[in-house]
Amino acid sequence: MIFKTMVRKEKEQKSSYVEKDSAIVDGIDISGHWNKMYQPREIMNYDVTPLEDLRALPGAESIGNCYQCAQCIGVCPIDNVGDYGPRKIYRKLQMGMNLLESVDLWQCTTCMNCLRVCPKEVNMIDIMPAAREKAILDGKEVPAELQEMFQNCAEYGNPMGESPRKRARWAKKADVEVKDLSKNPEPVDVLWFVGDYYAYHGRGNDAAQAMARVLTKLGVNFGTLGAEERCDGDSQRLAGEKGLYEMLAEHNIEKFNSLDFKKMVVSGPHAYNAIKNEYPKMGGTYDVDHYTQFLSAMMDKLKPLMTKEFGKKVTFHDPCYLGRHNGEYEAPRTLLNAIPGIQFSEMFRNKEQGYCCGGGGGGMWLDGFMADNINERLSENRVKEAIAVGAEVLAVCCPYEVSRFEDAVKSTGNEGKLEVLDIIEIIDRCIEE
Amino acid sequence: MGDILVVAEHLNGQLDEATFELIGMANGLGNTVVALIGGTDEMVSQLGAASKVVKVDAAADFNPESYGAALGAVADAVNPQVVLTTGSSMGMELANSLSAQKNWPLAVAATGVSANGSVKAQAALFGGKIIATTDLGSGPCIVAVVGGSAPADAGRKEGSPAVETVDAPAGAGKVHFKKLIMPESADVDITTKDVLVAIGRGIGSKDDIEVAEELAEALDAAVAASRPIIDAGWLPKSRQVGKSGLKVKPKVYIALGISGAPEHLEGMKNSSTIIAINSDKNAPIFDVAHYGMVADLFDVVEELTEALD
């Protein structure tokens, strides 16, 4: 595997960045006579072509803004367990690294903690997809697990490679009716976009069935796309497969537009981000809520239904794509604080400072690859934090997280000490049958 | 009923086990004649269960072109009703070549052949998900048989069958055999291990093989694999179990994430105890396994390793 040899090799090349004799910018003379030695200094003696090439990619321009303050390194979740961050990437680019051929291209989870603190707005959320897309189109090596995921999405419309026909099978075990609008279209109030993990993953099925029951108890007139639903495509877009994202989005938008509904409710923050912020660019604009927003707005109806106690010590993990990316920190907390008997405490790194679980930006399918670059999985680091604040239950509201954190509970030897539950599962447990 | 022509297979001076399986099968259908192309007199003496051997002097090493032409000449001399070949890399070349030369119908991947009126072959297709029965008519016809479909002992007998010699025809001379390449001395001979931990596509990625290696260590076992893992280069060829790999018969064969395609079963179905773990409850492996568990191997294997440590 070529990645093993490309990790830390930077080349020094002679260049020709030489201090000017005099410089007047916007009418102001900024010539540096006072600190000139006997001849003009060389400011940089590195070949900055890799940096300039990257800056030239549409979307990646902001990489040029970095002035090496390192605020980003302090908050980068990967650097916490490895060696990474925008500042470091910028420095390596200056020293000749070609990002498109480096392992550094694939480590970023696009959690946005860096952008949050960057005084110069170096935007990894735009830079990474642009660079990754170029790498893929140029035929550069893509980590095998990620490539397999792309192939699965392209063939089957979901990253697991499961049969698209089986996408709605989970609904048979929901013990309530889940309207399949692809088979029997009818006007509904809410179109529920279920998502891949809810549809195909065992633990996701649990949350999906809980959601169906809760929506039914609330008297919501809802339906789904059944087996016609496809992956939202956001993680694929961020991992560089823009064409794949467009193909998936086009399909979903066509299906959405064929139906009559007032509001869309999504199970996961990645779908939320896609449908709210990206789908409009492709002609699909909808009134969309993450399920925590939808349910917290119905608190007057929901609260009286939750009669059973859930008297456990619970903490909450802010999903990057609901929190930092879309500014929603309160809705999940409104729901959790309404749970009867709950003993809720925050983790140290909460809300805007939430610590990424490692699943975003393609990270969900890069764990094998990342094992060579970090000393601990992000999800493991986070699980330890949950236990450190005394929690018995780690509440989440992103479908990627249940499997990531349950895995991490086992691999950190904490099996039995921490339960991982989607908020909807907790709500479901508090409602009488 | 016309003669049943069995095409003997040999590699590196040894007759393949599958040859005896075919002879046993042929004896159950009619009068068995064995085609021995490029073989030795010593091999003839092992073919006592057949009534006749038709020998063609040819190069000792298999060549699809010259052996294919030789088989055509044998078929002319014998005028058989059914031709049985192995389903191997060699047998299949000959089966297809003969079918094209003579325009005789062919069925492949067969696990059973019957001849009552018309000749019929049963095969497991689509990774074992479909059992198909093909009608080949009254003959002449050709069937390529999957290894392990019949007991070899039924066709093994020392003796001196009648020998007829047929001349090797001049071939087109466009395929030239250069040499045999033996595998690098294997780090482990999986055919001698009591316990094997075998991995299939369910393992997901090369990095995840570690999980299987840890289990193997806890059981003093070796890690083996099905074809996709070997083709991907994640383990050396010496670890491959199956039709194009090695045949193993360990005390315990633990199949992780292996669906149970016929090509793999051919290599391990005679293991004393087979334990299969697969997340698909309909995986064909559960039909041959003695014990099974429907689970994600990653959920089970680490726990199992810990329990054994």
Place this chain on the structure above:
Amino acid sequence: MKIVVPLKQVPDLVEDLELNDDGTGLDYEYLKMKLNEWDDHALEEAILTKEAGDAEVIAVALDGEDVDKMLFTALAKGADKAVKITGANPYAGNHEMAKVLANAISGMSPDLVLVGVQSAGDSDGWLAPLLAAHLGMPSVSVVTGLQVSGNTVTVHKEYSGGIMAEFDVELPGVIGIQAARQTPRYAPVSKVRQIQQSATIEEVAAGDLGDVVTSTVEEMKHPEKGGGAKMLSDVEEIVEVLKEKGVA
């Protein structure tokens, strides 16, 4: 040099395979088809050979559902031309398919034909030797290593137990590929979409096949379930079994 790669669509085994009403074959109506993985390896070998020297790669397929997408994907991976054969049965057995392909390919005067050694549904033979017989070319199958030099291709044919045989085959010839040197490359969807806009697929009619050797599949069925395995429910039970067998 000119390399022709026939590509075939096969049922995707991720689906349950349903049978037609009279139980003689698959019900293709709802079946998901995908590129035969061995053909994908053949295509990869062809493109690697092209990248190493000077060659033209032509992808050929029988018209059927989603075949256009399969051919555009081949172009996105690096094939130079795509040809679709109309008026033939894409689900036919290999004897019939060999004849259809031979009719279309002989006019192209290829130097090398690379095709997957097998596909999951093969019931009446292997495509490479049958196609070679119609084209009057030599063939070797189950090849994992391929090297072209001048008018010869050197191949490694796999036997069991990891043993291989090296052959020199005089071109033009047909090689049945077992595995390419590396995993078949991925064609990004963006690229395939680009190609769909810009490239065209040539069409050629299947023509008369004459007599084709047939062996009729008279019955297809699902294997009986509830076979051997005693199902276990947790790790403890597995440990019990292992102890019982004396290995733990």
